[in-house]
Amino acid sequence: MKLKYLLFFIASSVFFFSCSEDNDITIPRNLQEYVASLSNKEDFGEVIACAASANSSLSYIFYYPEIGAKDIRYYEADSLNVDETDFSKYRRKDLAATAVFGGKLERFSRTDTEDNWCLVTYVLDGKLHKSNPIRLKNKTSLTGWTDIATIEYPGILTPKFTWSDFGIIDNDIYFQVISETGADNFISGTYTYDKVFQYFDDSNIENNINVPETPEDLVADTEYLFTMMAVSADNWVNLIIQKTFILRDLQEYLDENATKTIETATAFAASSAASASVSYIYYYPLLGFSEMRYYETENTAVDENDFTNYRRINLTDEAAFGGKLRRFTRSNDEESWCIITYVVDEILYKSDPIKIKNKENPTEWITDMNVTIDTSKTLEPIFTWVDGTYIENAAYFQVFTDSESNFLSGTFTTEKTFQYYNTLNVITNINVETPPVLILNDEYKFTLMGLSEDNWVNLMIQKSFIAQ
Numbered sequence: 001m002k003l004k005y006l007l008f009f010i011a012s013s014v015f016f017f018s019c020s021e022d023n024d025i026t027i028p029r030n031l032q033e034y035v036a037s038l039s040n041k042e043d044f045g046e047v048i049a050c051a052a053s054a055n056s057s058l059s060y061i062f063y064y065p066e067i068g069a070k071d072i073r074y075y076e077a078d079s080l081n082v083d084e085t086d087f088s089k090y091r092r093k094d095l096a097a098t099a100v101f102g103g104k105l106e107r108f109s110r111t112d113t114e115d116n117w118c119l120v121t122y123v124l125d126g127k128l129h130k131s132n133p134i135r136l137k138n139k140t141s142l143t144g145w146t147d148i149a150t151i152e153y154p155g156i157l158t159p160k161f162t163w164s165d166f167g168i169i170d171n172d173i174y175f176q177v178i179s180e181t182g183a184d185n186f187i188s189g190t191y192t193y194d195k196v197f198q199y200f201d202d203s204n205i206e207n208n209i210n211v212p213e214t215p216e217d218l219v220a221d222t223e224y225l226f227t228m229m230a231v232s233a234d235n236w237v238n239l240i241i242q243k244t245f246i247l248r249d250l251q252e253y254l255d256e257n258a259t260k261t262i263e264t265a266t267a268f269a270a271s272s273a274a275s276a277s278v279s280y281i282y283y284y285p286l287l288g289f290s291e292m293r294y295y296e297t298e299n300t301a302v303d304e305n306d307f308t309n310y311r312r313i314n315l316t317d318e319a320a321f322g323g324k325l326r327r328f329t330r331s332n333d334e335e336s337w338c339i340i341t342y343v344v345d346e347i348l349y350k351s352d353p354i355k356i357k358n359k360e361n362p363t364e365w366i367t368d369m370n371v372t373i374d375t376s377k378t379l380e381p382i383f384t385w386v387d388g389t390y391i392e393n394a395a396y397f398q399v400f401t402d403s404e405s406n407f408l409s410g411t412f413t414t415e416k417t418f419q420y421y422n423t424l425n426v427i428t429n430i431n432v433e434t435p436p437v438l439i440l441n442d443e444y445k446f447t448l449m450g451l452s453e454d455n456w457v458n459l460m461i462q463k464s465f466i467a468q
Contacts, residue, residue, distance in 0.1 A: 024073070024092040031075045031119065032087035038128055045129035048209065049120045050175070050229065051110075052237035053138035061108040061118060062100070062229075062237075063131065064189075064209050069122040072097070074108045077117035084117045084133035101179045101227075104186035104209065115139045135234035143236075144168075147243045149226065150298075151311075156248055157218050160198040161226055168238045171230040173206065178215075181223045181244055181314075188215045197228075220248040223314050250295045250310035250339060260348040266430065267340045267351035268397075269330075270449065270457035271358040273365035279358050281328040282320060283340045283351060284410075284430050291343040292317055294328045297336045304337040304353035321399050321447075324407035324430065335359050355454035364388040365460045371448065375468040379438045382419040385448055390458040393450035395427070400435070403443045409435035438467040 024034060049063035065072060075090035082089040095108040108120075115138065120131040149163040165171055176197045178187040189209040190197060196204070200215060218224065223246050230239040254262070265283055272278035281294065294317075295310035302309040315328040328340070335357055341350045366388060374382040387393055398418045400408040410430040411418060418425070421435065438444065443466055450459030 029092070030088050031090035031092070031121075034073075034092070034121075035087060035128065040127050043127075045124060045127055047120050047122060047129045047131035049131035049134060050231050050235045050237050051118065051134045051136055052143040052229065052240060054143075056138055056142060057111055057113045059110040059112070059136055059138045061095075061110060061120060061134065062105055063107070063120045064105055065122060066124055066129075067211075069124050069129070072106070072120070072122040075119045075121065076110075080115050080117060080135075082117065084135070090117075090119055101177055101189075102184045102186040104189065105177075110136070112136075113139055132235055135232075135236050137236045141236065141238065144239045146239070146241055149228065149241045149243050151226070151243070151245050153247075153249070154198070156220060156252060158199055158201070159218075159226075159245060159247065160196065161228070162196045163228055163241055164195065165230065166239060168230065170232045171238055172233040173231050175229040175231060177225075177227040177229075178218075179225050179227070181225045187218070187224065218247055220252075221246060221312070244314070246312040246314070248312070249308050250312070250341075251307035253293070253312070253341075254307060254348075254350075257343075257348050260343070260346050263347050263349050265340060265342065265349035265351040267354060268449070268451055268455040268457055269338065269354045269356055270363040270460055273363075273460070276358045276362035277331060277333050279330040279332070279356050280320075281315075281330060281338060281340060281354065281356075282325050283327070283342075284324070285326055285342055286344050286349070287432075288344045289342045289349075291341075292326070293341045294330075294338065295341070296330075296338045300335045300337060300355060302337065304355070307339075310337070310339055321401055321410070322405050322407035324399075324410060330356070333359070352455060355452075355456050357454075357456045361390050361456075361458060363457050363460050364390065365462075367461075368463055369461075370459075371446070371461050371463055373446075373463075373465055377419075379440065379467055380419055380421050381438075381465065381468070382417065383446055383448070384417045385461060386416065387450060388459040390450075390452075392452045393458055394453045395451045397449040397451060399447040399449075401445045401447070403445075405445075408444070440467055442467050 047063055051059055051061045053059050074093050074095050076093050077089045095110055097106050097108050099106050116136045118134050122129050149161055152160045154160055174192050177189045190205045191207040192204050194204050223244055226243050228241040229237045231237055267283035269279055269281045294313055294315050296313050297309045315330055317326055317328050320327045337353045337355055339351050339353055371385040396413050399410050411426045412428045413425050415425050446463050448461040449457045452458055
């Protein structure tokens, strides 16, 4: 019986040692020793791989696993000061791997502040594949991340992307990925030596990871993500550009809906009180509205009445003022023109162009100053206000809500005064019915927006008051 247990222990130990040796983690083994253990170790296949920093202590090692790839491994050198081609200097590390671009690529995540050399390997059809050495530079040359790229549309389905090196001088090649944002589907992955790529023109493509080689056509009104990685000769990503885009401009959308009647939608924009980089695009949706869309130009230097300059952007949309209004939230430092649209039955509502001026004159938010309330007439207070810093308001929008943020009244005047329940100086309103009478001693909120002719909110006053 004891001999039986001894033989079992010996067999278990051999099995455990064998598994640990093959694992390279429990019992360390360098890359050279791993290569020597393989029967098919000549004529290595290539692994497409590169690395980028997310910050000074986090790096991503991207790699393209061909279909059927298995036993994917990450190796790192003993230090940066070694011969990067000497496999005996590389040790395997166990890093978490994550699928990106719908699983077409994968990436290891490395948490370390030091620069080093690394490699990625996998086995395909019994043959070892390895990447070229990758120099990790998260200490000496952090990857730049931006969304600045130019997208032109020679045809609706053939966007053309151009970009800049932003002063980086050692970019060797550029890797472009087109993916579908909502479903995270990979569409195309290409390499060029030029800072330009047009979908799908293969005249300047040096290499691709597309199967089949020519991908399917893009689809109008689908949101895509353009990702560009500028890669150095040592496979470090100096720059990553990521920018979303949707095919078909506003004019093309209007042409597509030419049978619908076009009406004007009420809309305007303001910058957030907390940050001028955040803007709110408010709009008044009529009953039965659907297909809300937000369109924006590249900048404010374009002709705002040329609808081919407007590209659709997907923004978060939420209710405001008890749901009587809605607003898109835009996070962007750059100024532009924008337009919102929505559909009610066979009517397409389109706003006038709105000039986002979050840099030129961010909205001035005031709580109690600049407004006085005359309560001499019971339950019909008179509000009077003065302009803030920017003296260019062409109209004023007044909104009343109760203590639970329920909408009561929304009116526009050109005068800097308004009396609740009195419409003598009202030029237009968004009230479906006569506003309710205020309740004595209840608390309400008065919101005043000063609007310029280009539909930007220069002034935002919010003041609570007690009905008297």
